[in-house]
Amino acid sequence: MKSYRIAVVGATGAVGHEILRTLEKRQFPVSQLKPLASSNSLGKTVEFQGKAVPVEELRASAFDGIDYALFSAGATRSREYADACKKAGAVMIDNSSAFRMKPDVPLVVPEINPGDLAKHNGIIAVPNCSAIILGVPLWPLHQAAHIERIIVSTYQSASGAGAKAMAELDSQARSYAKGEPLKKEIFPHQIAFNVFSHNTAIADNGYNEEENKVIEETRKIFHEPKLPIVATCIRVPVLRAHSESIVIETKRLITPDEAREILSKAPGVKVVDSREKNHFPMPLEASGQYDVLVGRIRQDLSHSHGLAFFVAGDQLLKGAAWNAVQILEYLTNSRL
Amino acid sequence: MKSYRIAVVGATGAVGHEILRTLEKRQFPVSQLKPLASSNSLGKTVEFQGKAVPVEELRASAFDGIDYALFSAGATRSREYADACKKAGAVMIDNSSAFRMKPDVPLVVPEINPGDLAKHNGIIAVPNCSAIILGVPLWPLHQAAHIERIIVSTYQSASGAGAKAMAELDSQARSYAKGEPLKKEIFPHQIAFNVFSHNTAIADNGYNEEENKVIEETRKIFHEPKLPIVATCIRVPVLRAHSESIVIETKRLITPDEAREILSKAPGVKVVDSREKNHFPMPLEASGQYDVLVGRIRQDLSHSHGLAFFVAGDQLLKGAAWNAVQILEYLTNSRL
Numbered sequence: 001m002k003s004y005r006i007a008v009v010g011a012t013g014a015v016g017h018e019i020l021r022t023l024e025k026r027q028f029p030v031s032q033l034k035p036l037a038s039s040n041s042l043g044k045t046v047e048f049q050g051k052a053v054p055v056e057e058l059r060a061s062a063f064d065g066i067d068y069a070l071f072s073a074g075a076t077r078s079r080e081y082a083d084a085c086k087k088a089g090a091v092m093i094d095n096s097s098a099f100r101m102k103p104d105v106p107l108v109v110p111e112i113n114p115g116d117l118a119k120h121n122g123i124i125a126v127p128n129c130s131a132i133i134l135g136v137p138l139w140p141l142h143q144a145a146h147i148e149r150i151i152v153s154t155y156q157s158a159s160g161a162g163a164k165a166m167a168e169l170d171s172q173a174r175s176y177a178k179g180e181p182l183k184k185e186i187f188p189h190q191i192a193f194n195v196f197s198h199n200t201a202i203a204d205n206g207y208n209e210e211e212n213k214v215i216e217e218t219r220k221i222f223h224e225p226k227l228p229i230v231a232t233c234i235r236v237p238v239l240r241a242h243s244e245s246i247v248i249e250t251k252r253l254i255t256p257d258e259a260r261e262i263l264s265k266a267p268g269v270k271v272v273d274s275r276e277k278n279h280f281p282m283p284l285e286a287s288g289q290y291d292v293l294v295g296r297i298r299q300d301l302s303h304s305h306g307l308a309f310f311v312a313g314d315q316l317l318k319g320a321a322w323n324a325v326q327i328l329e330y331l332t333n334s335r336l
Numbered sequence: 337m338k339s340y341r342i343a344v345v346g347a348t349g350a351v352g353h354e355i356l357r358t359l360e361k362r363q364f365p366v367s368q369l370k371p372l373a374s375s376n377s378l379g380k381t382v383e384f385q386g387k388a389v390p391v392e393e394l395r396a397s398a399f400d401g402i403d404y405a406l407f408s409a410g411a412t413r414s415r416e417y418a419d420a421c422k423k424a425g426a427v428m429i430d431n432s433s434a435f436r437m438k439p440d441v442p443l444v445v446p447e448i449n450p451g452d453l454a455k456h457n458g459i460i461a462v463p464n465c466s467a468i469i470l471g472v473p474l475w476p477l478h479q480a481a482h483i484e485r486i487i488v489s490t491y492q493s494a495s496g497a498g499a500k501a502m503a504e505l506d507s508q509a510r511s512y513a514k515g516e517p518l519k520k521e522i523f524p525h526q527i528a529f530n531v532f533s534h535n536t537a538i539a540d541n542g543y544n545e546e547e548n549k550v551i552e553e554t555r556k557i558f559h560e561p562k563l564p565i566v567a568t569c570i571r572v573p574v575l576r577a578h579s580e581s582i583v584i585e586t587k588r589l590i591t592p593d594e595a596r597e598i599l600s601k602a603p604g605v606k607v608v609d610s611r612e613k614n615h616f617p618m619p620l621e622a623s624g625q626y627d628v629l630v631g632r633i634r635q636d637l638s639h640s641h642g643l644a645f646f647v648a649g650d651q652l653l654k655g656a657a658w659n660a661v662q663i664l665e666y667l668t669n670s671r672l
Contacts, residue, residue, distance in 0.1 A: 149638050149639070150638065151487050151583055151638065153489040153568075153581035155491070155531045155570065155572065169529075173509050173512055173513055173528075173529075174513040176509055176513075177509055177510040177512075177513035177514070178513070188614055189618060189620070190620055192509075193505075193509075193573060193574055193575050193620065194574060194618055194619060194620040195491045195572055195574055195579050195618060195619055195648075196616065196618045197614065197616040197617075197631070197632055197646060199614060201614070202611040202614065205634070205635070205637065206592060206611070206632075206633075206634025206635065207634065207637070208614075215637065228637065228638035228639065229637065229638050230583055230636045230637050230638040230639070230642065230644055232489075232581040232583075232632065232644060232646060234491065234579075234581065234646070236491065236531055236572050236573070237529060237572070237573050237574075238529055238530060238531055238573075239529050243531050243570070245489035245568040245570065245581075247487055247566055247568075256542060275538040275542070278524055278533065278535060278537070278538065278544075280532065280533040282525060282530055282531060282532045283530060283531055284525070284526055284529065284530040295533070296533055296542075296568065297542075298541070298542025298543060299541075299542065300566045301541065301543070301551065301564070301565065301566050302485050302486065302487065302564035302565050302566040303485070303564065303566070306566065308566055308568060310533060310568060310570070312531075
């Protein structure tokens with residue numbers, strides 16, 4: 001069996017950590033693992049397949065001999081090292097926003113548009129986490145009934161802003177318990193016991209960067225450049241999974257029962273929809289799962305062709321690490 | 337100046353406490369305050385105007401000589417004592433869901449339908465907290481541009497389930513900090529670091545009780561019995577203010593600037609909408625305020641006549657206690 005030399009850029013970060021765990025769990029054939037990070041992480045090691053692997057410094061020469069480089073170190077780093085990666089002949093699987101909207105870069109959720117992978121020129125982008133978690137359950141419904149409009153409000157966890165943001169929520173909860181002042185460094189507002197509009201800049205259209213990513217990336221992944229979407233992205237005090245309240249309008253009327261039937265067979269989706277037990281998707285249960293949980297499937301009472309539901313997906317896994325490793329598995333034909 | 341004999345039913349609860357604080361703050365003319373609660377609270381006192389007032393047992397005879405009785409002790413208690421209240425000649429201002437949808441009971445948000453107060457037969461109902469917080473900012477927009485559809489997703493705090501639910505969130509955060517297991521008694525799911533579909537029963541239409549309240553009560557308050565509304569009600573780990581992500585479609589096109597202008601002059605609304613500072617409505621800032629905060633006002637990119645925004649309002653104040661005291665002020669012509 002063929003095996004591969006894999007670089008993980010941002011190996012000490014929240015997503016990098018999950019990429020290592022996912023490669024292990026999926027028994028992906030790794031002949032060499034090269035964890036890369038900024039010089040701040042030199043001297044650190046990461047665990048991989050039972051061994052402590054020393055972290056190496058991210059620099060242009062680090063990609064020599066690498067087959068695939070999985071980047072999760074922010075858009076600036078991805079832009080800085082894309083050329084080095086290409087020159088070394090390594091294919092870049094990029095979790096950042098750097099190249100997502102470039103026409104020659106496939107933006108791929110394997111459950112939706114794996115065919116786009118064939119068109120890559122050395123870079124494949126992993127979509128924004130909220131766009132992935134939105135897209136996975138919507139795609140089978142789009143194929144069945146043609147979605148004409150999407151209205152989504154998110155409940156996004158701290159993990160989307162990285163390991164330090166998760167630590168900030170944790171530390172604010174601990175300070176609260178001790179009766180100490182709650183410190184904030186990563187988020188502009190207190191995250192514990194609070195909810196706030198996503199902490200990215202607001203563009204001229206009145207939407208923040210996160211919302212514009214959800215809108216534009218969903219259109220690109222779906223190959224529907226004009227799909228009407230309105231997104232409201234909100235942070236909530238949850239550690240690592242995102243939830244979304246979704247309303248869609250479809251061309252063909254789709255009943256809740258039909259939607260449930262379609263979703264129960266869809267890849268990457270798990271229906272959690274027990275009205276009797278009041279048991280529906282929750283970020284706490286989505287954490288650690290590859291699948292996006294879908295529930296509260298019901299008719300939209302305000303529209304003849306509307307459908308409403310609620311989803312939760314692990315931001316670090318399907319929203320980032322797992323989607324990246326899935327792409328790697330597709331590219332190498334090493335799916336389990 | 338005329339003054340009034342006021343009973344507060346559920347005086348030791350979260351809303352009861354805020355009713356007492358609000359009566360004080362508004363300098364409402366109280367000649368006698370009678371705090372009522374179940375026999376469990378006998379021996380307790382509540383603070384009012386600097387004095388410790390003994391809690392009396394809720395029973396039919398307790399309403400003798402009372403002018404207005406403000407109920408916040410749940411629908412069962414309200415149903416049980418409505419007749420006693422009426423016989424004693426006391427007007428009931430009821431925070432519970434017991435009578436809200438009865439045709440002869442006005443359901444009133446004073447910023448919206450104060451005229452309905454005149455039609456009461458001894459009972460006036462305070463709407464569901466999420467319906468009030470939704471209605472206050474929507475009403476002026478409805479008057480200006482006629483709302484044809486409402487799509488709302490809520491971010492509801494623990495306070496909506498009472499003082500014990502707030503204590504449960506507090507105690508789960510403390511247990512988390514100590515590394516102890518998180519206990520749950522009030523909510524069916526962990527509330528700290530989690531988000532879940534509102535913990536009320538799901539009706540045959542697939543909507544939970546809270547969502548059906550938001551839909552039906554908004555229609556009644558607005559005198560729009562067929563207004564198309566879809567609501568998704570979700571609990572978040574916040575102590576006492578509710579937030580809502582709202583999208584509306586209007587008959588007449590309304591621009592974000594016009595909406596901002598209308599909302600900035602609307603009663604009970606405070607516009608918090610700084611794109612530069614990324615400062616928008618947050619439950620932490622809405623807590624303790626009478627006004628509903630409104631921001632993220634922007635065009636709905638998915639609909640030609642759509643408008644999107646985000647609101648936060650204190651569930652215990654405008655969502656309950658303050659709305660009840662406002663009604664009392666209207667009925668007694670003692671508005672400040």
